[in-house]
Amino acid sequence: xxGLTSLGILHTAxxxxxxxxxxxxLFRYREISPSNGLGLIYLVTTFTSAATGLGIFRHGxxxxxxxxxxxxxxxxxxxxxxxxxxxFGRASRIVQALSFSSTFLFHMIPGFTESLTRLPVxxxxxxxxxxxxxxxxxxxxxxxxxxxxxxxxxxLRRQQAV
Numbered sequence: 155x156x157g158l159t160s161l162g163i164l165h166t167a168x169x170x171x172x173x174x175x176x177x178x179x180l181f182r183y184r185e186i187s188p189s190n191g192l193g194l195i196y197l198v199t200t201f202t203s204a205a206t207g208l209g210i211f212r213h214g215x216x217x218x219x220x221x222x223x224x225x226x227x228x229x230x231x232x233x234x235x236x237x238x239x240x241x242f243g244r245a246s247r248i249v250q251a252l253s254f255s256s257t258f259l260f261h262m263i264p265g266f267t268e269s270l271t272r273l274p275v276x277x278x279x280x281x282x283x284x285x286x287x288x289x290x291x292x293x294x295x296x297x298x299x300x301x302x303x304x305x306x307x308x309x310l311r312r313q314q315a316v
Contacts, residue, residue: 165206172199186254
């Protein structure tokens with residue numbers, strides 16, 4: 155299947171569950187939180203996806219996808235601390251939102267990269283992860299992420315004011 159190993163297939167399936175549950179949580183609750191079912195599914199599958207991603211070496215060694223996996227695990231840890239403690243004081247909800255929403259961006263970068271360099275099978279849309287089109291794609295993803303984060307933080311501030 156598109157040159158994926160068994161670990162790659164498992165990783166991809168888990169990542170897709172994470173993305174669907176993450177979209178669901180963001181649209182339904184306006185945030186990703188361990189206190190609701192969709193958020194919890196997202197967090198568990200994102201952790202599992204990042205952990206399994208560390209074992210995939212399509213390009214021969216440790217590289218940018220592995221760094222994104224580590225960044226995802228760090229962001230998940232910070233977000234969980236923010237959601238379960240008051241270490242960050244009044245900013246805890248904001249730190250949680252920033253951390254968990256960042257992991258969504260971290261899913262999208264390798265998701266687009268791997269999909270566009272593998273599909274359609276036999277004639278992928280882009281030749282490699284180094285294709286110049288990815289700079290534009292990543293830029294658009296970042297703008298969408300920034301816009302969504304801005305709306306989410308504005309909503310959270312309104313919730314705190316109530």
